[in-house]
Amino acid sequence: MKVAAIYGSPRKSGNSAKMLEAVLEEFPQEAEIRKIYLAEKNFSGCCAERNCLNLGYCDVEDEMQEIYKDLLWAEVIVFASSSQFGDVPTPLKALMERTWPLRGKLKNKIGGYVVSARRYAESTINTLRAFMLRHKMILGNTGAIAYTVTENGGLENDALAIKDSHKTGKRLVELYYLVHSKD
């Protein structure tokens, strides 16, 4: 079981990261987990030069090249996102834009997400769902959302935040076995 855990917030150890850790606790010991902290990666959004349409891959030389390898390698991809100005933070949006050349290559990978927000998370959730559905990934469940969480913390204020993160992890594992049972 190959799992890519994408930490999408600019804050490496923030609320969404804690939620993602709770998701990962549900994976079996034999799972190979690659943790990718976008806050540590140096890459840009799509340059829209459209070279990838001819090449079949993105030739922009930045650290997205490592992320491409991880996304292609993974069988399960889990995103952690904060909500910034009502949507996913810039590094995560940049990653999404850069997956244009991966069209068709993420198909049937199992996808999940956790989101932490102070209050307005709807568009963040929609962006994550739309991204995974656009890539024809198999969306695990409704994910986990933490509300009333600020940069100072407060995960404990939302009883469902960590509980639903564990549920998300359990569902992703369940789906993995369902999809890979005939392998």
Ligand SMILES: Cc1cc2nc3c(=O)[nH]c(=O)nc-3n(C[C@H](O)[C@H](O)[C@H](O)COP(=O)(O)O)c2cc1C
């Ligand atoms: C620049 C910025 C913009 C934010 N905008 C929103 C927002 O529009 N809606 C919201 O609910 N929370 C917003 N927040 C709050 C964060 O989403 C919230 O504190 C979240 O728990 C942070 O997650 P993290 O600890 O994983 O970074 C914003 C935070 C920052 C830094």
